[in-house]
Amino acid sequence: xxxxxxxxxxxxxxxxxxxxxxxxxxxxxxxxxxxxxxxxxxxxxxxxxxxxxxxxxxxxxxxxxxxxxxxxxxxxxxxxxxxxxxxxxxxxxxxxxxxxxxxxxxxxxxxxxxxxxxxxxxxxxxxxxxxxxxxxxxxxxxxxxxxxxxxxxxxxxxxxxxxxxxxxxxxxxxxxxxxxxxxxxxxxxxxxxxxxxxxxxxxxxxxxxxxxxxxxxxxxxxxxxxxxxxxxxxxxxxxxxxxxxxxxxxxxxxxxxxxxxxxxxxxxxxxxxxxxxxxxxxxxxxxxxxxxxxxxxxxxxxxxxxxxxxxxxxxxxxxxxxxxxxxxxxxxxxxxxxxxxxxxxxxxxxxxxxxxxxxxxxxxxxxxxxxxxxxxxxxxxxxxxxxxxxxxxxxxxxxxxxxxxxxxxxxxxxxxxxxxxxxxxxxxxxxxxxxxxxxxxxxxxxxxxxxxxxxxxxxxxxxxxxxxxxxxxxxxxxxxxxxxxxxxxxxxxxxxxxxxxxxxxxxxxxxxxxxxxxxxxxxxxxxxxxxxxxxxxxxxxxxxxxxxxxxxxxxxxxxxxxxxxxxxxxxxxxxxxxxxxxxxxxxxxxxxxxxxxxxxxxxxxxxxxxxxxxxxxxxxxxxxxxxxxxxxxxxxxxxxxxxxxxxxxxxxxxxxxxxxxxxxxxxxxxxxxxxxxxxxxxxxxxxxxxxxxxxxxxxxxxxxxxxxxxxxxxxxxxxxxxxxxxxxxxxxxxxxxxxxxxxxxxxxxxxxxxxxxxxxxxxxx
Numbered sequence: 001x002x003x004x005x006x007x008x009x010x011x012x013x014x015x016x017x018x019x020x021x022x023x024x025x026x027x028x029x030x031x032x033x034x035x036x037x038x039x040x041x042x043x044x045x046x047x048x049x050x051x052x053x054x055x056x057x058x059x060x061x062x063x064x065x066x067x068x069x070x071x072x073x074x075x076x077x078x079x080x081x082x083x084x085x086x087x088x089x090x091x092x093x094x095x096x097x098x099x100x101x102x103x104x105x106x107x108x109x110x111x112x113x114x115x116x117x118x119x120x121x122x123x124x125x126x127x128x129x130x131x132x133x134x135x136x137x138x139x140x141x142x143x144x145x146x147x148x149x150x151x152x153x154x155x156x157x158x159x160x161x162x163x164x165x166x167x168x169x170x171x172x173x174x175x176x177x178x179x180x181x182x183x184x185x186x187x188x189x190x191x192x193x194x195x196x197x198x199x200x201x202x203x204x205x206x207x208x209x210x211x212x213x214x215x216x217x218x219x220x221x222x223x224x225x226x227x228x229x230x231x232x233x234x235x236x237x238x239x240x241x242x243x244x245x246x247x248x249x250x251x252x253x254x255x256x257x258x259x260x261x262x263x264x265x266x267x268x269x270x271x272x273x274x275x276x277x278x279x280x281x282x283x284x285x286x287x288x289x290x291x292x293x294x295x296x297x298x299x300x301x302x303x304x305x306x307x308x309x310x311x312x313x314x315x316x317x318x319x320x321x322x323x324x325x326x327x328x329x330x331x332x333x334x335x336x337x338x339x340x341x342x343x344x345x346x347x348x349x350x351x352x353x354x355x356x357x358x359x360x361x362x363x364x365x366x367x368x369x370x371x372x373x374x375x376x377x378x379x380x381x382x383x384x385x386x387x388x389x390x391x392x393x394x395x396x397x398x399x400x401x402x403x404x405x406x407x408x409x410x411x412x413x414x415x416x417x418x419x420x421x422x423x424x425x426x427x428x429x430x431x432x433x434x435x436x437x438x439x440x441x442x443x444x445x446x447x448x449x450x451x452x453x454x455x456x457x458x459x460x461x462x463x464x465x466x467x468x469x470x471x472x473x474x475x476x477x478x479x480x481x482x483x484x485x486x487x488x489x490x491x492x493x494x495x496x497x498x499x500x501x502x503x504x505x506x507x508x509x510x511x512x513x514x515x516x517x518x519x520x521x522x523x524x525x526x527x528x529x530x531x532x533x534x535x536x537x538x539x540x541x542x543x544x545x546x547x548x549x550x551x552x553x554x555x556x557x558x559x560x561x562x563x564x565x566x567x568x569x570x571x572x573x574x575x576x577x578x579x580x581x582x583x584x585x586x587x588x589x590x591x592x593x594x595x596x597x598x599x600x601x602x603x604x605x606x607x608x609x610x611x612x613x614x615x616x617x618x619x620x621x622x623x624x625x626x627x628x629x630x631x632x633x634x635x636x637x638x639x640x641x642x643x644x645x646x647x648x649x650x651x652x653x654x655x656x657x658x659x660x661x662x663x664x665x666x667x668x669x670x671x672x673x674x675x676x677x678x679x680x681x682x683x684x685x686x687x688x689x690x691x692x693x694x695x696x697x698x699x700x701x702x703x704x705x706x707x708x709x710x711x712x713x714x715x716x717x718x719x720x721x722x723x724x725x726x727x728x729x730x731x732x733x734x735x736x737x738x739x740x741x742x743x744x745x746x747x748x749x750x751x752x753x754x755x756x757x758x759x760x761x762x763x764x765x
Contacts, residue, residue: 011059011060012060012062012107013107014060015056015057015059015060015062015065015105016105016106016107018052018053018056018105019053019056019065019101019102019104019105020102020105022049022050022052022053022101023049023098023099023101023102024305024306025045025046025049026046026049026050026094026095026098027095027098027306027308027309028308029042029043029045029046029049030046030091030094030095030098031308031309031312033046033086033091034086034088034091034312035323037079037085037086037087038085040080043076043079043080044080046076046094047073047076047077047080050069050072050073050076051069051073053065053069053101054066054069054070054073057069057104062104062105064104064112064113064116065101065104065105067116067120068097068100068101068104068116068119068120069097069101071097071119071120071123071124072094072097072098072123074123074127075090075093075094075123075126075127076094078127084127089126090126093119093122093123093126095309095313096119096122097119097123100112100115100116100119103115104116190295192335195292195295195296196296198292198295199289199292199293199295199296199484200579200581202285202288202289202291202292202293203289203292203484203485203579204579204598205285205288205289206282206285206286206288206289206579207579207598207599207600207602208285208602209278209281209282209285210282210600210601210602211600211601211602212274212277212278212281212282213278213600213601214601215274216271216274216275216278217740219267219270219271219274220271220734220739221739222267223264223267223268223271224708224737224739226260226263226264226267227264227708227737228708228714228715229260230257230260230261230264231714233253233256233257233260234257235711236253237250237253237254237257240253272731275727275731279727293482293484293485294332296334296335296336296482296484297332297333297334297335297481297482298332298333298334298335298338299329299330299331299332299333300328300329300330300331300332300333300338300378300385300387301326301329301330302338303333303338303339303341303342303345304326304329304376307324307345307346307349307376308324308326310346310349310350311323311324311349311353311374312324314350314353314354315353315357315372318353318354319359319360320353320357320358320359320360320372321360321370321371321372322353322357322371322372322373322374323371323372323373323374324349324374324376325373325374325375325376326375326376326377327375327376327377327378327379328377328378328379329378331378331379331380331385332380332481333378333385333481333482334480334481334482334483334484336482336483337385337459337479337480337481337482337483340455340458340459341387341459341477341479343451343455344451344452344455344456344477345376345387345389347449347451347452348389348452348475349374349376349389351449352374352389352391352393352473353372353374355393356372356374356391356393356394356472356473357372357374357391357392357393358372358393358394362394366394366470368392372391372392372393373391373392374389374390374391375388375389375390375391376388376389377389380481383480383481383487383577384461384478384479384480384481384487384503385477385478385479385480385481386476386477386478387476387477387478387479388474388475388476388477389474389475389477390472390473390474390475391472391473392471392472393472393473394469394470394472395467395468395469395470395471395472395473396425396428396467396469396473397469398421398424398469401424401425401427401428402416402417402419402424404427404433405424405427408433410427410430410433421467425465425466425467428449428465429449429450429452429453429463429465430450431450432450433449433450456477456479457611459479459480459483460479460480460483460486460501460503460504461477461478461479461480461503462477462478462503462504463475463476463477463478464476464478478503479503480503483580484579484580485577485578485579485580486499486501486577486578486580486597486607487501487502487503487575487576487577487578488500488501488502488575488576488577488578488597488607489502489505489508489556489572489574489575489576490572490573490574490575490576490578490599490605491537491554491556491569491570491571491572491573492569492570492571492572492573493537493538493541493543493569493570494538494541494543494544494545494570495543495544495570496543496606497573497599497603497604497605497606498537498541498569498605498606498607498608499576499578499597499605499606499607499608500556500558500567500608500610501607501608501610502575504558504559504610505556505557505558506557506558506559506564507557508554508555508556508557508572509527509554509555509557509566510552510553510554510555510663511525511527511534511552511553511555511566511568512552512553513552513553516534516553516629522534522621523535523629525555525566527557530564532557532564532565532566533564533565533566533617533621534553534555534566534568534629535565535566535567535568535617535620536567536568536629537556537567537568537569537570538568538570539620540567540592540613540616540617540620541592541608552663553568553629554568554569554570554571554572555567555568555569556569556572558610558613558614565614565617567613568629573754574751576599576600576605578597578598578599578605578607579597579598580595580596580597580607581595581596581597581598582595582596583595583596591612591616592608592609592612592613592616593606593607593608593609593612594607594608594609594612595607641665641666641667641763641764642666642667642687642688642760642761642762642763642764643666643667643668643669643684643685643686643687643688644661644666644667644668644669644686644687644688644689644690644756644760645668645669645670645671645677645680645681645686645688645689645690646658646661646668646669646670646671646690646691647670647671647672647673647674647676647677647689647690647691647692647695647700647703648670648672648690648691648692648695648721649672649673649692649694649695649696650692653692653721654670654672657690657721657752658670660752660753661753661756664753664756664763665762665763665764666756666763667763669684669686673695673696673697673698674691674695674697674698674699674700674702674703675697675698676697677689677691677698677703678698678703678706681707681713681716686716687716687717687760688716688717688718688719688756688759688760689703689707689716689717689718689719690718690719690721690756691703691704691718691719691720691721692720692721692722693720693722693729693732693733694722694723700720700722700733701732701733701736704718704720704733704736704737704738705736705737707737708736708737717739717740717759717760718737718738718739718740719738719739719740719741719742719755719756719759720733720734720738720740720741720742721742721743721752722741722742722743723743739759740755740758740759742755
């Protein structure tokens with residue numbers, strides 16, 4: 001509700017909002033008091049919540065709410081003063097009162113008021129008659145025990161706020177529109193559409209700033225070419241002077257050199273300013289995007305409202321004592337993810353209480369405490385939200401599960417007998433599968449798990465079940481922290497970029513052409529002691545087949561339950577964090593595609609719908625239309641290969657670069673330091689020089705400077721690769737004459753190979 005809506009709301013609507021907030025406090029506190037009846041902070045919190053509701057109900061004239069809150073407050077005050085020890089029946093009654101208060105505050109629920117006299121009588125019977133205060137059931141009306149505050153002629157929202165502030169023992173309520181968080185920060189209400197628009201605009205700004213990088217690289221290349229032109233004019237001037245040319249010719253040449261010198265100074269200044277502007281713009285855009293994204297994030301505790309109470313009440317209805325222990329309540333998650341997580345968590349919690357936790361007598365016989373424990377833990381890991389829900393119950397009877405699978409004819413009995421535990425547990429996620437003989441109001445362990453899995457996959461996440469017989473089960477849910485961005489592996493298929501969400505990727509592989517085999521008309525390869533089916537991404541995505549001449553395939557392995565599939569792509573571009581851009585609704589459902597995004601250079605990438613893609617794979621397999629992946633094999637003999645010199649004092653880095661380039665077909669030579677590299681350059685011909693900066697005898701800056709001064713080597717493309725990723729180090733390398741500067745941390749995503757191709761093209765001459 002916005003501040004404007006709050007000012008226009010009726011007193012009853014405002015009372016309903018306050019009742020919703022205060023009953024949450026009561027639910028949480030009463031469940032804690034059930035475990036520790038003397039916990040002072042929880043007693044105080046519950047007493048204040050009941051007192052606040054009593055005052056608010058009196059102001060709006062809801063006498064039934066005043067009566068219920070009054071007897072609840074009396075009970076809690078007696079417990080605070082030590083005149084009453086809260087037992088199970090007291091907690092039950094107080095929780096019933098909490099529910100009754102919420103019903104009374106709900107517009108249109110007239111039945112709530114009818115239950116008030118019975119509740120007041122029930123509370124009176126529970127209170128100790130010998131207590132110093134009167135426990136007689138009385139309906140408190142205005143003017144009976146505490147005077148009703150006069151309501152001045154103000155807006156309804158202000159009336160409620162002022163009345164609450166007038167109660168001496170209640171903390172002042174913040175005015176609408178000026179609410180403050182517990183940290184003292186001002187809190188404002190903003191619509192979800194505005195937040196989404198802000199995030200969309202900030203993400204586009206972030207992408208746009210990345211488009212400056214190619215212009216900066218072009219300016220650096222232009223500056224180097226300008227320097228080469230200046231050196232060429234110096235050589236021409238020397239030749240003209242020695243050949244006795246007229247003064248007019250020499251003056252014209254000097255004028256040309258002067259003009260070029262001025263333009264070189266302007267070019268250097270503009271390049272430096274644009275470089276600085278690009279860096280600052282990217283930093284500001286990143287900060288803007290991070291701030292906009294943080295506005296959408298909410299603590300994980302927001303999805304837990306009422307779950308403690310639900311677990312407690314469900315357990316008692318089944319004759320079980322169950323505690324819900326929660327860790328990571330403050331873990332930040334996207335608002336949309338939280339909303340979609342609520343239903344799966346309720347499914348899993350109900351299953352854990354009903355079919356996971358045993359009855360108290362069975363737990364005692366098994367040597368366990370009579371109270372069962374369900375643990376819910378949320379945490380961040382590698383950009384994902386990890387939710388673990390475990391119980392200390394009996395676990396899953398695997399033999400009974402085997403019988404259920406065989407009885408339902410889901411698999412032959414002899415096959416079921418040989419299945420591993422992980423394979424057996426996957427059957428619990430099949431639609432309609434249950435180990436229950438009859439349907440009850442509370443789901444069995446299998447009922448609803450297919451729905452849970454479907455909802456988790458809609459979040460681009462995964463769910464995994466593990467169990468230990470006699471000790472309990474554990475469900476692990478892995479979902480993105482936000483639906484606005486997705487961590488993906490970007491690949492090239494048919495000359496275009498596609499993105500696979502990392503949550504669905506098992507691994508990536510280079511599969512040699514000779515390792516691909518035909519089994520029953522389908523292509524497979526052997527990996528980690530199992531056959532993995534191989535499918536071409538070009539066929540799945542209807543892209544033209546690339547003309548690759550490499551000796552191995554780039555394969556993305558994706559998992560569907562216990563089944564692995566290999567998707568052959570042309571190139572692995574690398575891991576990227578993509579801002580999701582939904583497709584236009586007028587397009588309908590695009591096969592195998594879920595959304596779009598923009599890469600750093602502004603080009604469009606389509607995000608693959610992995611579940612849809614897996615259905616396409618199954619369709620190709622069942623219809624027999626799967627095409628064979630053909631490779632042309634190694635490069636033709638006799639074709640010259642481009643030569644690259646790698647200069648680095650680290651053996652590991654030298655070998656890594658050599659293998660990367662050799663696998664792409666380049667002829668690679670290595671040198672151990674700058675001096676060794678300089679000798680190699682003077683004695684042989686190369687198409688590209690790749691050098692480190694920090695090396696003994698001669699560092700990379702000195703080596704590049706010598707190369708640019710040498711008449712024969714002036715046009716040799718040079719790439720600097722260094723651990724140093726600071727702006728000043730990059731400028732030093734480029735100012736010395738390098739064409740490209742790359743940090744060594746970028747090896748993992750083909751950035752080195754992409755840069756080599758940009759500078760000198762493919763490996764074939």
